[in-house]
Amino acid sequence: MNILITGGAGFIGSNHVRLLLDQSDDRIINLDLLTYAGNLENLAGLEDNPRYRFIKGDILDRALVRRIMTEENIQAVVHFAAESHVDRSVEGPEVFVRTNILGTEILLEEARRAEVDRFVMVSTDEVYGSLGAEGMFTEDTSLAPNSPYAASKASSDLMCRSFFKTFGFPVIITRCSNNYGPYQFPEKLIPLMIANALEDKNLPVYGDGQNVRDWLFVGDHCRAIDLVMRQGKVGEIYNIGGCNEMKNLELVELLVDKLGKSRDLITFVKDRPGHDLRYAIDAGKMMRELGWSPTVDFSTGLAQTVNWYLENRAWWEKIRTGQYQEYYNKMYGSEGRHDASMD
Numbered sequence: 001m002n003i004l005i006t007g008g009a010g011f012i013g014s015n016h017v018r019l020l021l022d023q024s025d026d027r028i029i030n031l032d033l034l035t036y037a038g039n040l041e042n043l044a045g046l047e048d049n050p051r052y053r054f055i056k057g058d059i060l061d062r063a064l065v066r067r068i069m070t071e072e073n074i075q076a077v078v079h080f081a082a083e084s085h086v087d088r089s090v091e092g093p094e095v096f097v098r099t100n101i102l103g104t105e106i107l108l109e110e111a112r113r114a115e116v117d118r119f120v121m122v123s124t125d126e127v128y129g130s131l132g133a134e135g136m137f138t139e140d141t142s143l144a145p146n147s148p149y150a151a152s153k154a155s156s157d158l159m160c161r162s163f164f165k166t167f168g169f170p171v172i173i174t175r176c177s178n179n180y181g182p183y184q185f186p187e188k189l190i191p192l193m194i195a196n197a198l199e200d201k202n203l204p205v206y207g208d209g210q211n212v213r214d215w216l217f218v219g220d221h222c223r224a225i226d227l228v229m230r231q232g233k234v235g236e237i238y239n240i241g242g243c244n245e246m247k248n249l250e251l252v253e254l255l256v257d258k259l260g261k262s263r264d265l266i267t268f269v270k271d272r273p274g275h276d277l278r279y280a281i282d283a284g285k286m287m288r289e290l291g292w293s294p295t296v297d298f299s300t301g302l303a304q305t306v307n308w309y310l311e312n313r314a315w316w317e318k319i320r321t322g323q324y325q326e327y328y329n330k331m332y333g334s335e336g337r338h339d340a341s342m343d
């Protein structure tokens with residue numbers, strides 16, 4: 001099968017490209033714009049694989065997308081490309097609307113025109129909004145996105161739904177919880193805390209650190225997406241979760257202890273505006289209908305992840321200089337939104 005992966009130079013996309021090249025005979029075409037989050041080093045070693053082609057380009061470039069669909073005879077699309085960081089969406093929502101909503105719509109139209117057999121939309125549990133202390137998100141939970149990021153993903157999900165309902169186009173939506181693992185950009189909680197701790201920098205915990213996330217190892221997520229692409233039912237939504245809820249503060253303490261650093265590095269900073277309290281996924285449908293379940297327990301996954309960041313210091317150190325440093329200073333510096341004065 002010829003599979004178009006969008007956003008395959010990012011965190012989850014690059015893990016997915018590796019999984020497909022390792023475990024299938026499929027031909028993989030990776031379309032990625034290489035924004036700040038896209039990094040060809042995530043795909044190092046794959047350049048000479050005859051089943052793999054990288055194309056630097058924008059999902060908003062309709063002519064390019066059309067050409068790829070026909071020239072490469074695309075049969076399935078797995079759509080990862082997105083602006084993915086909540087804090088950046090608070091600072092500047094426009095690019096989220098362009099990439100996540102309009103970009104998805106262009107891909108859908110061109111995939112439909114090319115009569116592809118499967119379109120997997122990689123979405124997020126954040127479209128459901130926030131939970132209180134009890135309950136879990138199911139596929140029937142109503143949409144209540146709170147951040148511009150979540151609103152843009154909910155919009156792209158609805159566009160996908162409309163293509164199924166209106167045109168019978170074979171779309172499937174997956175909604176997963178927070179991923180962690182190798183190649184995650186160090187603006188997200190786990191890699192940021194690992195890198196800061198290794199450099200003996202402050203560990204900025206938003207608010208009181210009592211927010212809960214449900215952590216899913218990226219390899220388990222990629223296996224789930226692949227099952228959905230091959231065996232999922234078109235028009236359906238599948239929730240994918242790690243069955244592993246944890247409060248942010250507990251997680252940061254665990255990381256600090258694992259790294260043998262002092263908990264004094266933990267600094268409580270001004271909260272994220274609109275910060276969702278808790279996410280928890282009911283992944284029962286994936287388990288019942290597709291026989292999937294997470295295989296990597298959290299302590300194993302976290303140990304693997306910490307080791308990866310220890311062994312690949314050059315990868316994240318390079319990222320943390322230059323443009324990313326400007327972002328970090330803007331967000332976390334003394335004038336930044338997340339500075340340590342909790343007024």
Ligand code: NAD
Nearest residue numbers: 007009010011012033034035037038058059081082124179
């Ligand atoms: P990421 O930010 O690491 O990677 C996004 C990739 O998309 C980058 O390689 C970037 O260059 C590319 N991209 C951005 N705009 C593009 C454009 N206009 N055209 C082509 N490529 C473009 O993101 P990630 O964490 O790997 O997430 C992948 C997908 O999974 C996203 O759709 C995200 O919403 C979803 N998701 C992620 C998580 C998570 O925990 N990371 C959780 C739920 C859902």
Ligand code: TYD
Nearest residue numbers: 086178187188189190192204205206211248
């Ligand atoms: P993040 O990795 O940005 O994922 P998401 O917002 O999509 O869940 O954040 C995970 C949690 O960690 C979230 O509750 C916000 C919190 N957080 C911090 O406390 N400090 C930080 O520096 C970051 C980036 C996140």
